[in-house]
Amino acid sequence: MKILVIAEAQGKEIRHASRSAITLAKNAAAAANGEIEIAIIGDDIEAAATAASAYAPTFTLSDASLANATADRYGAAIAKIVEQRGASLVIAASTSQGKDCVARAAASLGGTMVTDAIACENRDGKLVWQRTMHAGGVAAWVVAHGSPVVVTALQSAYEPAEPTGETSVTALEIDVASLPSAIQFESVSTKQSDRPDVTEAAVVISGGRAFKTAEDYEQLIGGLADKVGGGTGSSRAAVDAGIAPNENQVGQTGKIIAPDLYLGIGISGAVQHLAGMKNSKIIAAINTDDEAPLLDYADFALIADAYDAIPELIDKL
Ligand SMILES: Cc1cc2nc3c(=O)[nH]c(=O)nc-3n(C[C@H](O)[C@H](O)[C@H](O)COP(=O)(O)OP(=O)(O)OC[C@H]3O[C@@H](n4cnc5c(N)ncnc54)[C@H](O)[C@@H]3O)c2cc1C
Numbered sequence: 058m059k060i061l062v063i064a065e066a067q068g069k070e071i072r073h074a075s076r077s078a079i080t081l082a083k084n085a086a087a088a089a090n091g092e093i094e095i096a097i098i099g100d101d102i103e104a105a106a107t108a109a110s111a112y113a114p115t116f117t118l119s120d121a122s123l124a125n126a127t128a129d130r131y132g133a134a135i136a137k138i139v140e141q142r143g144a145s146l147v148i149a150a151s152t153s154q155g156k157d158c159v160a161r162a163a164a165s166l167g168g169t170m171v172t173d174a175i176a177c178e179n180r181d182g183k184l185v186w187q188r189t190m191h192a193g194g195v196a197a198w199v200v201a202h203g204s205p206v207v208v209t210a211l212q213s214a215y216e217p218a219e220p221t222g223e224t225s226v227t228a229l230e231i232d233v234a235s236l237p238s239a240i241q242f243e244s245v246s247t248k249q250s251d252r253p254d255v256t257e258a259a260v261v262i263s264g265g266r267a268f269k270t271a272e273d274y275e276q277l278i279g280g281l282a283d284k285v286g287g288g289t290g291s292s293r294a295a296v297d298a299g300i301a302p303n304e305n306q307v308g309q310t311g312k313i314i315a316p317d318l319y320l321g322i323g324i325s326g327a328v329q330h331l332a333g334m335k336n337s338k339i340i341a342a343i344n345t346d347d348e349a350p351l352l353d354y355a356d357f358a359l360i361a362d363a364y365d366a367i368p369e370l371i372d373k374l
Contacts, residue, residue, distance in 0.1 A: 063135055139205055
């Protein structure tokens with residue numbers, strides 16, 4: 058079985074989430090005697106492709122018009138690559154880009170899509186996939202009939218793959234001019250931050266509605282995160298109240314993360330929030346309420362007022 062991983066370039070590397078997708082691909086390859094290849098689409102992706110080739114032979118589609126991932130163009134490009142490489146299983150990360158673009162490729166190839174996979178097994182010669190449903194409340198096993206099978210891997214379920222040695226990088230010959238261009242990229246607005254992204258940080262300090270203002274959140278949650286080189290997360294309530302930035306939201310409608318340490322401060326632990334962080338390796342909480350639901354999942358808890366506890370923690374670290 059030919060397995061094609063659609064990896065996302067991030068500067069000179071491939072994204073952590075794509076390395077987690079490679080881990081799922083390796084599991085699938087081991088379960089079904091498969092052979093892995095990687096494809097990268099974009100512009101100026103040579104260094105990232107070399108990095109990717111340390112995991113498996115890598116194929117590139119590089120063009121200035123592919124600098125930004127628009128779903129129609131990337132979806133069609135992925136479909137062409139899948140056909141050209143003869144892949145029967147396509148795996149991408151469950152990132153916004155992954156879900157947006159590979160879903161289109163699956164539809165145009167007449168394939169079957171499985172999103173947010175957290176495990177795969179060979180049962181009676183057929184790969185079956187475990188995926189989360191209902192905000193992480195249910196984990197279902199599904200069989201994907203048809204070909205190709207297109208899967209997105211939930212990053213928090215897989216350790217990023219480690220490089221295994223040098224292989225090859227090959228440029229694909231695909232007529233880029235023939236790709237659709239109904240969606241034109243205009244601009245992107247993103248906040249520049251020296252902190253690691255919440256999805257990639259080993260330590261996440263996360264704040265909820267306990268914080269009264271954006272300044273308090275930045276000073277206390279941001280200050281503690283900076284002290285430990287961590288990323289900042291938040292509940293949706295804090296985002297909705299304008300206290301925390303949108304991109305920090307963790308949960309069902311935010312980001313799904315599994316850091317080494319998740320510290321939730323002034324967060325009650327609603328089911329929609331738990332859906333985004335309950336797979337963290339160590340969970341700690343600071344809350345004034347010793348019955349807050351997050352404490353049921355916490356390895357460590359401090360019953361204290363965030364406004365007292367955080368300055369003391371920053372001081373002691
Ligand atoms: C469809 C849908 C999707 C949703 N998606 C998400 C999502 O992706 N992510 C998400 O987070 N939520 C999501 N929600 C919202 C979710 O249901 C909760 O409303 C939200 O998570 C609550 O945020 P919170 O814990 O910050 O606030 P609250 O529930 O108000 O909890 C605040 C906590 O802070 C504690 N506290 C108060 N003051 C202090 C203090 N000084 N020091 C220490 N502790 C203090 C309180 O005891 C309490 O536990 C979603 C809801 C719906 C309906």
